[in-house]
Amino acid sequence: MKLYYVYILECGDKSLYTGITNNLDRRLLEHQKGQDNSCYTYSRRPVKLVFHAEFTDVNMAISSEKQIKRWSRTKKIALINNEIDKLPNLAKKKFNN
Template sequence: MKTKDSTAGERGWCVYILRCADNSLYTGITNNLEKRLAAHASGTASKYTRSRRPASLVATSGKLDKASALRLEMLIKKLPKARKIEALENSG
């Protein structure tokens, strides 16, 4: 996986869902999942997960181009909690 931002047509992005310590779900995108998870664990990735650590990975999408990953992230964020993981698992 590349460490720099991919161009719009490259498939190296994924959408991921974390379950936080308060049982809430956090949805995000990345082109380097390992690095992003480490940032969440250290409290430097997002304000939301910083105050809800530890967070565990519960689902990831297949590799997508950046635009598709952004669209899927927005779609998932609009879903009720019960449907978020189901939507991501069905995305490929």
């Protein structure tokens, strides 16, 4: 069974980067080495893995990555801190502002 990972990195400048991969170890190493100078993380190294989720369905992984990328920093931090109960209220705040 093939696995897919949605992950969040904390960059050296404290920004958060969300990505998807089918090989988490390899992808983290690529981010750390800075193999692609056009990558968001290239000039923001070092990076640290702060969250990841496993999926067996690539379409679900892609959907999850797209959703997380649209989230506010506050909502991503709640996810990173496993404060799942806070996510619905954080979504409401975004729409009420």
